[in-house]
Amino acid sequence: MEELKEIYDRMTFLRQKGVKMKDMAERAGFSPSVLSAIYSTVLPAYFKNREKGMGEEEALNNALVWVNNVSKKKLLGSLARLKDSLFSTDYQAKAVPEDARCPFLVQLENNVQETMGRVFNFSGIYISYSISSGSRSLKIEPYLIAPAENGNYVEVGHNNAYGVTHWGTALMNGFNHLYLMFNENPSPQLSLFYICLKLPMYDRPPFLRGLYMCFDYNYNPVARRILFVKYSDSIARDEFLKLKGELKAPEVLDEKEKAYYDYTCQVEDIIRMCNIPSPRMTEDDLRVEKKILSL
Template sequence: MNDLIEIYRRIEYLRNNGVKMKEIADYINMAPSVLSALYSSVLPTYVTSLKQGRSEEDSLNLALSQVNNVSKKRLLGNLAAIKDLLFSLEPAGEANRANPFMEMMNVEMLRSVQEVYNYSGAYLSYSLSSSNGCLKVEPYLIESSEDNTYVKVTHMSAYNTTHRGVALFNNHQNGYIIFNEREAPQMALFNIYLQLPMYDFPSFLKGLYLSLDYNRNPIARRILFVKQSDSTDMEEFLEMKGELVPLDELTPLQKKYYDYTCQSGDFIRTCMIPSPQLNENDLEREKKMLAI
């Protein structure tokens, strides 16, 4: 009955790599409810019972007693066929298996679709403008993709240019938004790290973003997302506009956002120092230049 343990590990592998339980059930010609009972109850109990020193027979009997829709006779009679089918099923994007990081990203994108309901909708973001001391206001739309394979993010800049990217949400703690700020084939990634509050449907999200300034030097700044609507209608979103708001034109509410995101301690800048030596003295020169 060692096949049962291999089957359990294989189902776990497929699920962790984005294959849905219904897809697995259809592929091995098993009712989804039976596969669910097998994976969530029977096989875990069987493995635990073996570790406790019970025999394979007693462990299986105990595991099957926990459910009422899995037949011992049918399970054992089809064990070899189930195992062969499971091991012939491979997750999508198999080309990424040579790159564990990209494989992990694909899995996390699928998981994030299950979390996006908590954060989907239209937002206005508030941060410091790179070009001046204005408050930068930019719309964002967070939603599931049309095929429910990733979380899609649309960003409209203060200059009314739009970008498309992806978001990852992890265990209601961390969120990441990633997109390319330049036209292809140029690469200029814009990355936002969000702290996710420990309650449902938050009215705002806060975090940090890393991007490139106009001289293509990296900058990190504080950013605040304030939810405007639960709607993910694109036409409604496109009616929203980004803007740069000078300090003397801020509303009382915008002034609170400005004070949170635009103070001297709320951003980090770097710059490239032309130097034939490129030694430790250049580090000091850089800090002096940034202080000007």
């Protein structure tokens, strides 16, 4: 299945050139939704499974679980045709007029530059405290907030409790809020993980309070309270990378950690969603979900 990597890389190249998914799908004889699912979900999941040590068959079977419009038989039977269509023709991307750009995205780009001049009071290494997704443990994870080496944006780093480091960026709403944003999955699959921190009227505050949203193990969105405690004013990457995240059970917490636990790990500090068995898409589903969550 080495063709899967070639196909993925070629599609990535064409997308970077501005070629639309529907144009690639039309030439390959796929529906746009199917080709999009293959590119954004199936292939990234397949590569991730292979990195975990799965065999090719198992990795692909596991990846296909996440979509309902792609069959293994059809995918494998269409690889040669898909590859030929992607490599045999030079696609010409249409130029996008300047006034056709999304105003909101332009605003975000401008804010990236503005944030560079405002973040100095909040840069450094922090230790975050929040409730774990899978237990009542206190989740303790390091974060880095610092200007990027190229000086073009604010870089944020996150060492999670499971040994994975994520890199993202930050935006500021004046001096009221600081937003930290990451993608938990490899591009192009988007799994947005973001934090909104309330900024106090205080010079170099020792801690920041906020909320963050991510996905649970079933890809349901979860919102939690989070506390950032200043660890160091250093913005050195190597110092940050030495720090590791961890989970600590309530009975082994010290006095400060107990205070952080009481603030972030109570019932009211988390909002969850869950999958509804056999949904009917009526108001009854809403009652069923709340009942499941109360168990």
